[in-house]
Amino acid sequence: MIRIFLYQLKIILNNKTIIFWTLLFPVILGTLFYFAFGNLYSEESVLKTIDVAVVDETENAEPYQMFQAAAEELEYSDGTAILNITYTDSYEAEALLKDEAVTGVITVKNNGDITLLVKESGIYESVLSGIIAEYHKFNTMINEISVENPQALEKALSIFYEGVDVNVTDSHTEGNKDPYVTYFYNLIAMMCLFSSFSGLGIVVNCQRNQSDVGLRVNVSPVKTVFIELAGIAAAFLVQLVCVLLGLFYLITILGVNFGGEIINIIITSVLGTMLGVSIGYLIGHVGKGGLNTKIGILTGVELFCCFLSGLMVGNMKILVQKHCPIVNKINPSAVLEDAFYAQNIYGAGERFYGDLILIAVITVVLLIVGSIMAGRNKYASV
Amino acid sequence: MAETVIKVKNLVKQYKELTALDNFDLEIKEGEVFGLLGPNGSGKTTTINCLLSLITYDNGEIQIFGKNMSGNRYDIKAKIGVVMQNVAVFQELTVYENINFFCGLYIKDKKLRKQYVEDAIKFTGLEDFKKFYPKKLSGGLLRRLNIACGIAHKPKLIILDEPTVAVDPQSRNKILEGIQELNRQGATVIYTSHYMEEVEQICTRIAIMDKGKCIALGTSEELKRKIKNTENVIIDIKKIYDEHIKGLKKLSHCYDIQYSGDKLTIKFSGGKHNLINVMNYIAENNISYDRIYSELPTLNDVFLEITGKELRDREG
Numbered sequence A: 001m002i003r004i005f006l007y008q009l010k011i012i013l014n015n016k017t018i019i020f021w022t023l024l025f026p027v028i029l030g031t032l033f034y035f036a037f038g039n040l041y042s043e044e045s046v047l048k049t050i051d052v053a054v055v056d057e058t059e060n061a062e063p064y065q066m067f068q069a070a071a072e073e074l075e076y077s078d079g080t081a082i083l084n085i086t087y088t089d090s091y092e093a094e095a096l097l098k099d100e101a102v103t104g105v106i107t108v109k110n111n112g113d114i115t116l117l118v119k120e121s122g123i124y125e126s127v128l129s130g131i132i133a134e135y136h137k138f139n140t141m142i143n144e145i146s147v148e149n150p151q152a153l154e155k156a157l158s159i160f161y162e163g164v165d166v167n168v169t170d171s172h173t174e175g176n177k178d179p180y181v182t183y184f185y186n187l188i189a190m191m192c193l194f195s196s197f198s199g200l201g202i203v204v205n206c207q208r209n210q211s212d213v214g215l216r217v218n219v220s221p222v223k224t225v226f227i228e229l230a231g232i233a234a235a236f237l238v239q240l241v242c243v244l245l246g247l248f249y250l251i252t253i254l255g256v257n258f259g260g261e262i263i264n265i266i267i268t269s270v271l272g273t274m275l276g277v278s279i280g281y282l283i284g285h286v287g288k289g290g291l292n293t294k295i296g297i298l299t300g301v302e303l304f305c306c307f308l309s310g311l312m313v314g315n316m317k318i319l320v321q322k323h324c325p326i327v328n329k330i331n332p333s334a335v336l337e338d339a340f341y342a343q344n345i346y347g348a349g350e351r352f353y354g355d356l357i358l359i360a361v362i363t364v365v366l367l368i369v370g371s372i373m374a375g376r377n378k379y380a381s382v
Numbered sequence B: 001m002a003e004t005v006i007k008v009k010n011l012v013k014q015y016k017e018l019t020a021l022d023n024f025d026l027e028i029k030e031g032e033v034f035g036l037l038g039p040n041g042s043g044k045t046t047t048i049n050c051l052l053s054l055i056t057y058d059n060g061e062i063q064i065f066g067k068n069m070s071g072n073r074y075d076i077k078a079k080i081g082v083v084m085q086n087v088a089v090f091q092e093l094t095v096y097e098n099i100n101f102f103c104g105l106y107i108k109d110k111k112l113r114k115q116y117v118e119d120a121i122k123f124t125g126l127e128d129f130k131k132f133y134p135k136k137l138s139g140g141l142l143r144r145l146n147i148a149c150g151i152a153h154k155p156k157l158i159i160l161d162e163p164t165v166a167v168d169p170q171s172r173n174k175i176l177e178g179i180q181e182l183n184r185q186g187a188t189v190i191y192t193s194h195y196m197e198e199v200e201q202i203c204t205r206i207a208i209m210d211k212g213k214c215i216a217l218g219t220s221e222e223l224k225r226k227i228k229n230t231e232n233v234i235i236d237i238k239k240i241y242d243e244h245i246k247g248l249k250k251l252s253h254c255y256d257i258q259y260s261g262d263k264l265t266i267k268f269s270g271g272k273h274n275l276i277n278v279m280n281y282i283a284e285n286n287i288s289y290d291r292i293y294s295e296l297p298t299l300n301d302v303f304l305e306i307t308g309k310e311l312r313d314r315e316g
């Protein structure tokens, strides 16, 4: 058994086509991504203190002071201030904005309203608008409280500081919300799904109606399923190493900031690779035809899954979610992507674990169905 | 009395409308080198696939080593070595690794297996190519590797399906000698081919197949004795007149004359001085020719006489 496993390892490792598509191709693609989006990416990848100009247009100073106090309190979870404020008048503020010395201009109006002026749209601009929106909400609340219950004002203010901080942290600092990081997550997901090709290769090599080697395997006194399982284990191992190498390359060589916890990314990759291999295992057992036919079928199936999960047309996943949500729960590509997404944006929470369980379930189902098909070992012709 | 190794009764195999095997019977005794001879599409490979339970069949019984064969008779499979018509080796493994992999499916003991693999390599003359990948091997060497993979575990029954297709004469002889050597070491052999010379050379008994039926069975001598033809006198000749053909046909014991490709074949049934009679006729009629010689009937003649067609297209 171990000997068969080792030979299967060698068979996969020596298959240049498989190694190319599952390791080199994604790495090349990742590098291209990196250089294509590199500028945008590095500029926006690390959240830093945002320069803003604040303009006071109030007549009585109270709303202004309140905002000022609040804004200076804001900080990222690691303690660095979110805003670096320049207090100035509206004329100079616009000049600063024009010179890109500040990202935005915040104006506190007389009625307590706050407006934001930005030059372009980007992640810092959206952080700013998030802060403003948050402040508006609390401002309204504070006004209500101060009318109804002036004593509680102090307390409400302290809630506000906490609130803004928590909110900003929640949506912007844990995980990398940068859209470009999604490409790299998708790349890893693709590497996982590409594992299916070596899974498929193993099965084809063991099926007598699909390959000449399969014939030889079938006349031997060893049950085909053992040889297949040893091969599947080998395929899993090789592909996992490929994915991890890919990750390593992206993170350490290219310096991609994936945002999520590395351990969660690795767990997802492990399960994703299992998923990929088992897709190949199942396709290998469905119908006849040799390796090339099967590769065609497999490619078709996976492209379709990726299409449904929005890897090709951006909002496809949302459309599917709206009209047929179950598809997003059983589409391997969609579930895998969602797991990566969830751990990045929400961390290791309910949604992430739910996705992991789904991946495991789909994997097991694919393996079982494949084995059942393998068990029907009667052929009218080979 | 030698034991029966293979017994096939009333085997029927249909591929849709096509009947690939039509009530085929076969009985092979221990120690035989049994030849299945037939033209392309006669059902040789189908027979072997049925024997090994690789495909289902529509009717009939197959016993190997006295037991009913089926896909999960791993005990029977363990005693069989198979060399399929198509080369079946892993492109990703070297010569040595391929043999070791397949031998390992039969032989668990590491030391014994090592010995067996070395034996197989020596036996097929692949010593210099142990570390080669199949891609780098010539057609003949690849065939030898294919054989080594099938027989390394020293099986009691060896089934070879056209192992010499597209092989150079040197490799072919090596393969044929090897098969006879395996037989001397105690293996029973089934050998399919559409090359009658090979089958004649190594097989102790021959079944001639056509359209899924066994049309003749026996040793090559027996098969030849069964037919009318006893001698063929062949003249290499560029041009011959019809009147001369008619004249030759009147020679005693001559029953048929064919002329094709500058070769005139005069068929005799019995008679002792056929060649001399032909030469006399040629001398009397001043016919000019290149070469004249006499041949004993071959299995091709057997096939020709029974089916009315050639076993295979004459080469050249």
Ligand SMILES: Nc1ncnc2c1ncn2[C@@H]1O[C@H](COP(=O)(O)OP(=O)(O)OP(=O)(O)O)[C@@H](O)[C@H]1O
Binding pocket: A381, A382, B015, B018, B020, B038, B039, B040, B041, B042, B043, B044, B045, B046, B047, B085, B162, B194
């Ligand atoms: N999978 C199949 N489906 C349909 N017909 C088949 C199939 N396999 C073989 N046949 C047909 O069955 C007949 C017997 O084929 P088989 O392969 O047994 O011949 P063979 O004697 O081995 O020929 P060859 O010398 O070419 O190997 C042929 O007419 C062939 O066309």
Ligand SMILES: [Mg+2]
Binding pocket: B044, B045, B046, B085, B161, B162
């Ligand atoms: Mg054949």
